[in-house]
Amino acid sequence: MLWGIMREKRLVLAKILGLVILLPSLDNPIFCQSRDTSSGQLALLGGTIYISPTENPIRSGVVLIRDGKIAAVGRRTSLQVPRGVPTLDCSGLTITAGFWNSHAHFMERKWADAANIPAPELAGQLQAMLTRYGFASVFDTGSPWENTRRIRDRIESGEVPGPRIRSTGEGLIGKGWLPPEMVLNALGFMQFPVPEVADAAGALAASKKLLDGGTDGLKLFAAASFPPFATLPGEAIRAAVHEAHRRNKPVFAHPGSRDGLLAAAGGGVDVIAHTTPQSGPWDEAVLAAMRQAKVALIPTLKVWKYQLRHDRASLGDLRAQTTAGQLRAWLASGGVILFGTDVGGMDDYDPSDEYDLMAEAGMTFRQILASLTTAPAEKFGESGRLGRIAPGLAADLVVLSNDPSQSVRAFAAVRYTLRDGRLIYRASR
Numbered sequence: 001m002l003w004g005i006m007r008e009k010r011l012v013l014a015k016i017l018g019l020v021i022l023l024p025s026l027d028n029p030i031f032c033q034s035r036d037t038s039s040g041q042l043a044l045l046g047g048t049i050y051i052s053p054t055e056n057p058i059r060s061g062v063v064l065i066r067d068g069k070i071a072a073v074g075r076r077t078s079l080q081v082p083r084g085v086p087t088l089d090c091s092g093l094t095i096t097a098g099f100w101n102s103h104a105h106f107m108e109r110k111w112a113d114a115a116n117i118p119a120p121e122l123a124g125q126l127q128a129m130l131t132r133y134g135f136a137s138v139f140d141t142g143s144p145w146e147n148t149r150r151i152r153d154r155i156e157s158g159e160v161p162g163p164r165i166r167s168t169g170e171g172l173i174g175k176g177w178l179p180p181e182m183v184l185n186a187l188g189f190m191q192f193p194v195p196e197v198a199d200a201a202g203a204l205a206a207s208k209k210l211l212d213g214g215t216d217g218l219k220l221f222a223a224a225s226f227p228p229f230a231t232l233p234g235e236a237i238r239a240a241v242h243e244a245h246r247r248n249k250p251v252f253a254h255p256g257s258r259d260g261l262l263a264a265a266g267g268g269v270d271v272i273a274h275t276t277p278q279s280g281p282w283d284e285a286v287l288a289a290m291r292q293a294k295v296a297l298i299p300t301l302k303v304w305k306y307q308l309r310h311d312r313a314s315l316g317d318l319r320a321q322t323t324a325g326q327l328r329a330w331l332a333s334g335g336v337i338l339f340g341t342d343v344g345g346m347d348d349y350d351p352s353d354e355y356d357l358m359a360e361a362g363m364t365f366r367q368i369l370a371s372l373t374t375a376p377a378e379k380f381g382e383s384g385r386l387g388r389i390a391p392g393l394a395a396d397l398v399v400l401s402n403d404p405s406q407s408v409r410a411f412a413a414v415r416y417t418l419r420d421g422r423l424i425y426r427a428s429r
């Protein structure tokens with residue numbers, strides 16, 4: 001018997017005559033096999049469990065979930081599952097902590113007017129971009145904030161299944177850096193105003209506005225994406241970083257160029273959101289600046305291949321070589337890496353190639369698992385709650401069809417995604 005752990009009848013809030021009442025929602029096809037566990041308990045039985053990226057896996061294990069948290073994890077032979085607890089057969093499968101995609105966007109036109117997208121359609125979009133690939137947490141690094149907030153509200157209310165969403169809201173850019181409307185249109189993006197900044201005062205005002213509005217961090221474009229690749233002034237970057245850090249929020253930078261990368265690291269940002277394909281290899285000066293700033297790097301290797309899909313293959317190969325080299329150099333210098341694909345900026349959502357490219361650049365499957373779980377949890381201050389499978393932590397879990405120690409593409413072959421002990425994605429077989 002297959003079952004999930006969504007509430008028996010998911011509830012929607014409706015306001016009638018000023019009174020809040022609870023109504024049963026229509027069954028969502030994604031959850032047709034879901035039902036209440038009543039006890040709030042669930043046991044994942046069998047399979048190989050990677051409780052963290054560094055520890056030995058538990059073979060033929062059990063994960064016991066209670067009230068959205070991990071109650072216990074251990075070997076099947078030593079961990080007793082209490083009578084009456086519903087079970088999910090995971091034999092032959094592999095279980096890890098829930099994945100993070102630390103670079104995504106809700107800016108394609110399909111997300112517009114998020115308050116009014118029919119629930120099944122919104123659920124389907126979240127599934128196609130994120131949950132079907134195991135992403136139980138996502139950091140949106142650039143989108144219209146009020147719209148993204150609506151998506152998050154609808155997930156958090158229980159109306160639609162989806163990941164935990166954090167967002168930087170609209171990214172800060174230099175004056176005149178926004179691509180023309182026609183280009184944005186052709187890329188499939190919504191039209192929305194973004195804060196253009198030229199100096200420290202402008203950056204501070206824009207940062208305050210975003211953070212006061214409730215964003216979970218800031219994103220800034222350190223360099224323009226067209227010649228002569230102007231760079232945001234260092235004082236503007238520092239002003240934004242200071243304001244975000246004062247509130248314990250991270251700052252992501254789109255580096256764009258070597259100068260942009262140096263300006264971002266010098267300005268104290270927390271996350272470099274891309275490698276820099278046009279800059280050539282990263283020399284020791286670049287690596288030292290990144291190390292000193294203690295940044296984490298999101299390589300986004302696949303997106304370069306995607307952006308160059310209309311160009312000569314030799315150019316794509318050259319850029320792929322450059323960015324793989326940059327990742328390899330950062331890895332060798334002991335740098336932190338976060339997994340992120342730029343989905344939503346790229347309409348090919350499948351992360352399989354990213355896993356392959358990370359492995360080709362020298363990352364082991366354990367390092368890739370860390371980039372998906374413990375590294376983002378630590379970087380974003382959530383390691384007490386997320387990133388590992390341990391008693392007391394949130395039951396965010398991914399169940400994979402195959403073991404990623406055999407092939408890293410297995411990270412993309414997801415059977416189930418759970419968030420807070422609830423099934424938010426289940427593969428149809």
Ligand SMILES: [Zn+2]
Pocket residue numbers: 103104105141142342345
């Ligand atoms: Zn992006």
